Amino acid sequence: MARTVEFTLDGQRVAAPEGELLVHAAARHGVFIPTLCHDDKLDPYGGCRMCVVGVEGSPRPLPACATRVAEGLVVSTNSDVPAYRKTLTEMLLAEHLDPSPGGRPNELVDLAEEVGAETPFVLPDAKREPYEDRNRFMGYDPDACILCNRCVRYTQEVMQCSALSLEGRGPHARIVPTHGYSWLDTECELCGGCLSVCPTGAIYEKFEEGTTRPERALEKVKTTCTYCGVGCQIDLNVDPETKRIVKVTSDPTYLPNEGNLCVKGRFAFNFVHHPDRLTEPLVRGEDGELHPTTWEHALSTAAAGLNRVKAEHGAQAIGVLASARLTMEENFAIQKLARTAIGTNSVHSCEAT
Amino acid sequence: MNIRRGEVHEVVSFYSFLREPTDAVRVCIGPVCDCLGARDLLAREQEQAQDGARVLGVECLGHCDLAPVLMRGDAVEPELAHSTNGGPSVDLAQADETLADYEARGGLAALRSLPQPGRIVEELKASGLAGYGGAGFPTGVKWEAVAGERGPRYVIVNADEGEPGTIKDRYLMERRPHLVLEGMLVAMRFAESTEGFIYLREEYALSRARLNAALEELGAAGLLDGLQIRLVVGAGAYICGEETAMLESMEGRRGMPRLKPPFPSQVGYLGRPTLINNVETLAHVPAVLRMGGEAWAALGVRGAKGVRLFSVSGAVARPGCYEAPNGSTIRELVEGPAGGAIEEIGAIVPGGAASGILPPAALDVPLARDDLREWGAGVGSAGLQVFPASYPPLRLLAETIRFFAEESCQKCTPCRIGNRGIHHVLAELDAGRVAMSREQVEEWLDAMVATSICGLGQGAPFPVRNAFRWWPELFAPLGEPARA
Numbered sequence: 001m002a003r004t005v006e007f008t009l010d011g012q013r014v015a016a017p018e019g020e021l022l023v024h025a026a027a028r029h030g031v032f033i034p035t036l037c038h039d040d041k042l043d044p045y046g047g048c049r050m051c052v053v054g055v056e057g058s059p060r061p062l063p064a065c066a067t068r069v070a071e072g073l074v075v076s077t078n079s080d081v082p083a084y085r086k087t088l089t090e091m092l093l094a095e096h097l098d099p100s101p102g103g104r105p106n107e108l109v110d111l112a113e114e115v116g117a118e119t120p121f122v123l124p125d126a127k128r129e130p131y132e133d134r135n136r137f138m139g140y141d142p143d144a145c146i147l148c149n150r151c152v153r154y155t156q157e158v159m160q161c162s163a164l165s166l167e168g169r170g171p172h173a174r175i176v177p178t179h180g181y182s183w184l185d186t187e188c189e190l191c192g193g194c195l196s197v198c199p200t201g202a203i204y205e206k207f208e209e210g211t212t213r214p215e216r217a218l219e220k221v222k223t224t225c226t227y228c229g230v231g232c233q234i235d236l237n238v239d240p241e242t243k244r245i246v247k248v249t250s251d252p253t254y255l256p257n258e259g260n261l262c263v264k265g266r267f268a269f270n271f272v273h274h275p276d277r278l279t280e281p282l283v284r285g286e287d288g289e290l291h292p293t294t295w296e297h298a299l300s301t302a303a304a305g306l307n308r309v310k311a312e313h314g315a316q317a318i319g320v321l322a323s324a325r326l327t328m329e330e331n332f333a334i335q336k337l338a339r340t341a342i343g344t345n346s347v348h349s350c351e352a353t
Numbered sequence: 354m355n356i357r358r359g360e361v362h363e364v365v366s367f368y369s370f371l372r373e374p375t376d377a378v379r380v381c382i383g384p385v386c387d388c389l390g391a392r393d394l395l396a397r398e399q400e401q402a403q404d405g406a407r408v409l410g411v412e413c414l415g416h417c418d419l420a421p422v423l424m425r426g427d428a429v430e431p432e433l434a435h436s437t438n439g440g441p442s443v444d445l446a447q448a449d450e451t452l453a454d455y456e457a458r459g460g461l462a463a464l465r466s467l468p469q470p471g472r473i474v475e476e477l478k479a480s481g482l483a484g485y486g487g488a489g490f491p492t493g494v495k496w497e498a499v500a501g502e503r504g505p506r507y508v509i510v511n512a513d514e515g516e517p518g519t520i521k522d523r524y525l526m527e528r529r530p531h532l533v534l535e536g537m538l539v540a541m542r543f544a545e546s547t548e549g550f551i552y553l554r555e556e557y558a559l560s561r562a563r564l565n566a567a568l569e570e571l572g573a574a575g576l577l578d579g580l581q582i583r584l585v586v587g588a589g590a591y592i593c594g595e596e597t598a599m600l601e602s603m604e605g606r607r608g609m610p611r612l613k614p615p616f617p618s619q620v621g622y623l624g625r626p627t628l629i630n631n632v633e634t635l636a637h638v639p640a641v642l643r644m645g646g647e648a649w650a651a652l653g654v655r656g657a658k659g660v661r662l663f664s665v666s667g668a669v670a671r672p673g674c675y676e677a678p679n680g681s682t683i684r685e686l687v688e689g690p691a692g693g694a695i696e697e698i699g700a701i702v703p704g705g706a707a708s709g710i711l712p713p714a715a716l717d718v719p720l721a722r723d724d725l726r727e728w729g730a731g732v733g734s735a736g737l738q739v740f741p742a743s744y745p746p747l748r749l750l751a752e753t754i755r756f757f758a759e760e761s762c763q764k765c766t767p768c769r770i771g772n773r774g775i776h777h778v779l780a781e782l783d784a785g786r787v788a789m790s791r792e793q794v795e796e797w798l799d800a801m802v803a804t805s806i807c808g809l810g811q812g813a814p815f816p817v818r819n820a821f822r823w824w825p826e827l828f829a830p831l832g833e834p835a836r837a
Contacts, residue, residue, distance in 0.1 A: 049806075050766075063612065083796065083799070083800075084804050091766055091797070095770060120788075121788045123770070124777060162358050164359065165359045166363055167362065167366040168366045169592075171758060173763040173769075178359040179362050186359075187359075
C-alpha cells in the first residue's frame with residue numbers, strides 16, 4: 001500500500017495514496033476533471049490537454065491524467081482552467097465533422113455541451129480521406145477522429161499488436177489501420193478494443209441487423225458471455241422496440257475482463273435471433289426426421305440410448321465431450337455425470353486443447 | 354528485429370527523409386527563402402523535373418545565407434560559401450581543416466587542463482552562458498543538475514538546427530568541428546559520461562563529413578580512449594530539435610515530445626540522466642574556461658553577458674553568421690558585419706520563428722532577453738531575419754504559422770489545431786473575411802501558450818501577438834481585444 005499523503009485541491013486539504021493519478025484522486029474528492037485521451041487501461045499520454053490543472057510551483061498547468069499526487073501539492077481547477085477547457089474543446093470541434101457516424105456515445109460532444117463550446121469554424125483541411133474497410137464488424141470515419149491516439153495505444157499496450165498506426169505529422173496526420181490496409185490484412189483480431197476506447201465513436205460497430213437508435217437509447221442487459229469459460233461480463237444492448245440484441249458492449253469496471261472482449265464476445269451475437277437456432281428439444285423419429293418434443297421425452301430418449309450402449313459395449317465405450325462454452329461449474333457437473341452416472345473416464349472439454 | 358509493422362509505419366511516416374526519397378530535390382520555402390523568391394524557384398524546378406523525379410517544397414534547410422536555396426540530394430545550391438567574422442569566443446574567422454590546425458590555434462587547452470567539476474559549474478554560472486538553441490536555460494544550472502543525478506549519465510549534442518533563419522550551428526560544425534567536439538568532451542568529462550551522442554539533422558551533409566573526420570582524428574590522437582561517441586543522423590523533423598522529442602527519436606520512435614517533468618537531466622536517454630546542449634552552447638565552453646566566467650561575461654554590452662553567434666539573413670548585403678556581443682543592437686549587426694539592408698526594411702524577426710516579428714522601429718533595440726521582452730519578443734536562437742518592405746507582414750506571419758502547423762507532431766490539441774486555426778484566421782483575413790473575433794483568437798493563443806506540451810505550441814503565439822501589436826491596422830477587421 002502506498003502511503004497516504006495530503007495535498008490541496010481547490011483550497012481544501014485532502015488525502016490520497018502517494019503516486020495516485022491526480023485525475024483519480026480529484027474525482028474521489030468530488031472534483032471531476034474531464035479527459036479525452038486518457039484511459040485507465042493505458043499509460044498516461046497527456047495529449048488532449050483537456051485535464052490541465054494549475055499546480056503551484058509549475059510555470060504552466062499540468063495534465064491531471066499524467067501528474068501524480070505528492071505531499072504538499074497545491075492544485076487548482078478554477079482560475080484559468082475552465083477557459084482553457086472551453087478553448088481546447090472549440091479547437092477539437094473545428095475539425096470534428098461527423099459527431100456520430102455509428103451511434104456510439106461521443107464524449108467530445110458531451111463535453112462541448114457541458115462547457116458551452118461551439119464550433120468556431122471548420123478548418124479547411126479538416127476533411128480527411130474517407131476510409132472503407134471490407135471487414136464486417138468495424139467501421140471507421142476519420143472525420144470523427146480527434147487523434148487522441150487511444151485506439152493505437154490500446155492495440156500496442158493492451159493487445160500487443162500493431163493493427164492501427166498514427167500516421168504522418170502536420171495537418172495530414174491521421175489514424176489508419178497500419179499501412180492503410182484493411183483491418184483484415186493487419187495483425188488485427190477484430191476484438192473491437194480500439195472501438196471500445198474511442199471517445200468520439202469514430203470507430204464503431206457495423207450492424208448486421210441494425211437499429212436506428214443511438215447506443216444510449218438502447219436497453220443494457222448485463223450477462224455473462226456464453227462463448228467460453230472465462231466468464232467475461234457483457235451488456236447486451238437491446239432495441240427497446242424490437243427487443244432484439246443489436247450490439248454487445250462491456251464496461252471497464254466489469255471483472256474479470258475489464259471491458260475487454262474478443263471478436264466472438266463482441267460481435268458474434270447474431271446466433272441469438274438466428275432462424276437456424278434450436279429453441280426446443282428435437283428427437284429423431286422412425287421417419288429419420290427430427291421432431292419437436294418435450295424435455296422429458298428428449299432426456300429419457302437420450303438416457304435410454306446411452307444405457308443401451310453401456311449394456312451392450314460397457315461404460316468405457318461412451319465418451320463425453322463438453323463444449324468450450326460451458327462454465328467451470330457446468331464442466332464440473334459434466335464430469336460427475338460421466339464418471340458416476342455413466343461410469344466412463346473418457347471425459348474431455350475442447351477448452352483443454 | 355522485434356519491431357512491429359505498426360511501429361515501422363508510424364516512424365517512417367513521421368520523418369520526411371524516410372517518407373520521401375533522399376535524392377529528391379528539396380526547395381526551401383522557409384520565410385527568408387519565400388521572401389527571396391523560393392515559390393518561383395520551386396515552380397521552375399517542378400516544371401523542369403524529369404519523369405518521376407520528386408521536387409518538394411520543404412521547411413527551412415538551414416542555409417538562409419544562400420536564400421533562395423535548394424538541395425539536390427546532399428548537394429546545396431547555390432554553392433556553399435561562408436560569410437563570417439572573427440571573435441573572442443568561437444572565432445569563426447578560423448576554419449580548422451585538421452586537428453593540427455585547431456591545436457595550433459590554441460585548441461584542446463580547456464580539455465587538457467580541465468578544472469574540478471565544482472569550478473566548472475562556477476565559471477559557467479559566472480559567464481551567464483545560456484542555451485543558445487533558443488530556450489536560453491542557464492548552462493551552469495543545467496550542468497549542475499545533471500551532475501547531481503546518479504550515473505551512468507549521457508551527453509547529447511543537439512545539432513538538429515532547424516529554427517528558420519538559424520545557421521550558426523552549421524557554420525560551427527563546418528568551420529570548427531574540433532571546437533564543437535572539445536566542448537562536448539569537456540561536458541562528458543564533467544558528467545563522467547563514457548557515451549555521448551551528436552544528433553545531427555539529415556540536411557547537414559558537410560557538417561556530417563566534418564564531424565566524422567574530426568572524430569577520427571581525435572580518436573587517432575587517443576583523445577577518445579574509453580569513450581564512445583556516436584553521430585546520430587535525424588531524418589527530417591523540426592520537432593526533433595526539442596530535447597525530449599530528440600530522445601524519442603534516438604530511441605527509435607516518432608519524435609513526439611515527452612511530458613515534463615521529469616526533465617532529461619533526471620530521466621533522459623534510455624531513462625538515464627542526460628546532459629543535452631546545443632552545438633553553439635558547447636562551443637563557447639572552452640572559451641569560458643580559458644578566459645574565466647567573469648571575463649567571458651564582460652564581453653557582453655549594455656548589461657548583457659558574453660557573446661554569441663548571430664545568423665543574419667534576408668534583405669542584407671552580406672547574409673552570414675557573425676560573432677557579436679550579447680546586447681548588440683539589431684542595427685549594429687545589420688549595418689556592421691551584414692553590410693546593411695539592400696532594401697527598405699519592412700519587418701525584422703530577431704531570433705527564429707517563435708521569437709517574434711518586429712517593425713523597423715526596433716532597429717536600435719539590443720538583442721538581449723530583457724530588452725526584447727519590452728517589445729514582446731525574444732532573442733531565441735539569434736536567427737536575425739531582415740524582411741524587405743515589399744514582403745507583407747501578414748504573409749510573413751502566415752508563413753511562420755503555416756510552418757508551425759506543418760511541423761507540429763500532432764500529439765497535443767493546442768499545437769495541433771491551434772496553429773492550423775490561427776493560420777486559417779490569417780488566410781481568411783488576407784481574403785477580407787473574418788473567421789474568428791480578435792477576442793476569441795486571444796483565447797486560442799492563451800490556451801496554446803499555457804497548455805501546449807512543448808515550445809513549438811507554446812512559442813507560436815509570440816509572432817502573432819507581436820504582429821497584433823506592431824501592425825494593428827492589419828487586424829482591425831477582427832475587432833478589439835477584450836482586454837489590455
